Amino acid sequence: MDIRRLAEEERLSGAVVSGGFIFLAGQVADNATLDAEGQTADILAQIDALLAEAGTDKRALLQVQVILADITDAPAMNRAWDAWLDRSAKPARMTIQAPLVNPAWKVEITGVARAP
Incomplete structure (x- = not known):
């Protein structure tokens, strides 16, 4: 099986195809x-940028998880999300509250997209 790792860092890859x-x-x-x-x-x-490097774009997103350090930030997060979202290709999405590793981080987002 072919595996391509993008934006590799010390402990992880930014994306895996x-x-x-x-x-x-x-x-x-x-x-x-x-x-x-x-x-x-x-x-x-x-x-x-990661999706472009993989050869696609946000319309290929299938599922997204949004983690908020404070759930009361949901309206603010949704303003940015709504400005970015392609309304013709909305992914399945969940939003939860959980502590993040760095207390300064307010949002973390992960997901799965279809590769081209």
């Missing part, structure tokens, strides 16, 4: 000083 799918690692904001809306926009831009 295999078996016709793209598996996104949990993406967090590069700029942790932003509010939840800004962090979400930052993360979604990272997801766009």
